[in-house]
Amino acid sequence: MMNRHHRWWLTGLALALLALAATGTVTWLWRPFPLRWSWLEPASWVMAIIFTPAAFVLTIVIWRQPKAPPEAGLVADLSPRLLPVSSFGAAWAGVHPAISMSAQKKIKNGEDPQEAAPSYIERAIDQELNDRLAKARERGGGFLLLVGNSSAGKTRSAYEAVVRNFLGWNIFLPSSAGDIQWLSQQRLEKPTIVWLDELQRFLPNSGDSSMNKETILALWSKRKPIIFLGTIWPDRYQHYLSPPERSEGYAAQQKDRIAGVLRIAERVYVEDSFTSSEMAAARALAERDSRIKAALRDSRYGVTQVLAGAPELVASWQHADCYSKALITAAVDIRRLRIEGTLTPALLKRASGVYLNNEEIARASSDWFEKSISYCIKRNRGATSVLIPVSGLEYGSIAGYELADYLTSYGARIRENEPLPVEIWGVLSEQLHDPIDLQQLASAADMRDVRRYAEAIYRRSLALGNAESGFWLGLMLWDQGRKGEAVDVLRRASSMGSKDAIEAFSDYGPTDEAIGLLRRLLTTGDSLPLYDVRLTIARLLDDGGRFDEAEEEYLQAIAEKRKNAVFYYALRLQKRGIASEALNWFLRALDAGDLAASESACRLLVKEGRFVEARAIYEAAKSRGDERAQGWWIEILVKADHLNEALALASSSGTYHEIGKALALAGKVDEALTVYKERIEQGDVWAHYHSAELLESRNRHEEAFPHWIQSLKLGPHFSGYALVRHFSRNGDLDVALPLYRYYFAKGIDMMSDELSKAMIEANRIPELIEMVGRSAMRGNDGGNVYQLCRMLESNGYGEAAEVLRRHGLTVEGVPAVPLPSLRPPK
Secondary structure (H helix, E strand, O other): OOOHHHHHHHHHHHHHHHHHHHHHHHHHHHHOOOOOOOHHOOOHHHHHHHHHHHHHHHHHHHHHHHOOOOOOOOOOOOOEEEHHHOOOOHHOOOOOOOOOOOHHHHOOOOOOOOOOHHHHOOOOOOHHHHHHHHHHHOOOOOEEEEEEEOOOHHHHHHHEEEHHOOOOEEEEEOHHHHHHHHHHHOHHHHEEEEEEEHHHHOOOOOOOOOOOHHHHHHOOOOOOOEEEEEEOOHHHHHHHEEEEEEOHHHHHHHHHHHHOOOOHEEEEOOOOOOHHHHHHHHHHHHHHHHHHHHHHHHHOOHHHHHOOOOOHHHHHHHOOOOHHHHHHHHHHHHOOOOOOOOOHHHHHHHHHOOOOOOOHHOOOOOOHHHHHHHOOOOOOOOOOOEEEEEHHHHHOOEEEEEOOHHHHHHHHHHOOOOOOOOOHHHHHHOOOOOOOHHHHHHHHHHHHOOOOHHHHHHHHHHHOOOOHHHHHHHHHHOOOOOOHHHHHHHHHHHOOOOHHHHHHHHHOOOOOHHHHHHHHHHHOOOOOOOOHHHHHHHHHHHHHOOOHHHHHHHHHHHHHHOOOHHHHHHHHHHHHHHHHHHHHHHHHOOOOOOOHHHHHHHHHHOOOHHHHHHHHHHHHHHOOOOOOOHHHHHHHHHHHHHHHHHHHHHHHHOOOOHHHHHHHOOHHHHHHHHHHHHHHHOHHHHHHHHHHHHHHHOOOOHHHHHHHHHHHHHHHHHHHHHHHHHHHHHHHHHHHHHHHHHHHHHHOOOHHHHHHHHHHHHHHHHHHHHHHHHOOOOOOOHHHHHHHHHHHHHHOOOOHHHHHHHHHOOOOOOOOOOOOOOOOOO
């Protein structure tokens, strides 16, 4: 198998032979003048007779040679693929290339340094994967998600599981979220695995073609079994599942949409380090694989990380010259902003300059960037390189580079608390041209409350045809109080086809115009990302006092059997005080299989004294998998004075916390604390935490304090925040502020309403704004700035809050416009 360079060199030779043959033929056949040398005529015969077939044969040999597979990481084709599992190779799966013990020798000889993948080391999760996949096959569908750090071996484990269990199946390799929507519209001939390596590339991102829970359910409804198999990094998994900074609004709803996809997946955690049995399996394989033997010798990294070249990647960054280090750091920071597009040479060159000091710039050679690129694309021991070339339209051309996965993950961790250089924002806004990348950059600026950059970049992305940028820009303008501009932008984005924008326009725009947009969606059969179209029309009519028209829409939605239509109609009746009729509709919703109606129906039944019917509905909800059922049923029992039954049910769950909650709900706080105390005496640290929470909820702050101190053993996320709040509530800033700064230095933001209020009351507002600015520059969803504006407003600084809300911060983290007087209000 020849590589592309040999192929083109031999092609040039064949063309040269063909040219010589053509010259001989023309000289022989076309003789406009007598040949002056006797040897020329026979020479022309030889050239024509020999070189023509030689060139022809050489050309056939060249182009019948199988093409070498794409180099690891080289993006040659981004189209989706549906292929038999028997044809599914590790490279297509995204398995990292492994180190080569003879890489340097091969490189010196001009050979491909890559070797075959190392023997697979059996992992502790293999049997769990087999079992879960077998159950998914029996059910006719499933979703398995392997959660693990980069180079932990999750992709290889998933690949081996597919090859072991599904040889008769097809596998679908999507290139984007839209491909999954496409798959849902196809007639599948065979059972199919949907391969979602790096799942975050396919999650809902406010676009209409993203994968969502509904798409997955639609695929599972097909006659052929479909199993989703994905991988994701733990930090991204936790980020998507963590509560949003703001509990309301579209950003929170989008996060709920992503969480909805993740929650239907069965998680399998893949650890970085090996268990004792895995180490034994690795040692057995090391006898015949020198790469595994070398990985076992390295005590700093896990076996899979060594095999993937992680130590060499980190060393390449740490020990690079100043120019290469600047290049790598720039790439890491760009990825920290979640900009996923190809890193073009122009972008990297400009961004690298931001990380060089004046002396380094002055001493740079004319080819500093080219040397740095050469350094970064050099394979480390035959495995991956720091930067992986991305092919252009032609063979041999490079459109840009990808940063190695491991460095993306590692760099995000070690630079998590490093503020971005001020100049990088200007460079990125100039050098990025893809509308999706621009939207992500604008989003990163918006999260930091850098409104000036965010607005300009959103508008540029919108002008390039990205309607979703209009959606997010509209929301930002609305938050700033620029409501007329927000509605205009949402109107434009809606006209460009953004369903998110239409949904937002229905909340913020003129009602009649919004209803007109929604009715057009009804005629085309399109849907909205979050809500049903007809039910949204009904809600708008209700909110506008047009009750008869709303009634017609609700009943039409029920007739059309729209999802949750009966339930929402029942809620409407309950809100309007028609309880008996509402109950009948809740019961109809349950008959239609809508579990969401269980709690509401039970509450109304208990009010009417129909306890047996209510208990039957609870039992049905619990048996059908409603995880919240026991919690709300215990609450109903306590409020109905059935405390003994509530306690018996809580005890049956086997958790003392449920018993404590039931007692506290019944107002028996001291009895609940006694339950927790018994667990504390047995050494249960969580009982301290539950005691502290209960005491805080009853404003018994001083009693809660020692429990919070003990809860520190659980980690700062559980009790550090409570301690900062405790000292702030008491006005003890001399303790609260050092505690806040201690955690902030460790990357944990403990800002709270209580701390903000205490600093405002102490007239330390400039210091508070500086703290909030530093926090915002880390990119915390703009939550602290939003919180600060709210606290300033509620404490009499409404004018300052309005200026900060409207103009935001600079990239240095200070107010973009000087705030009005911050003297205490009279």
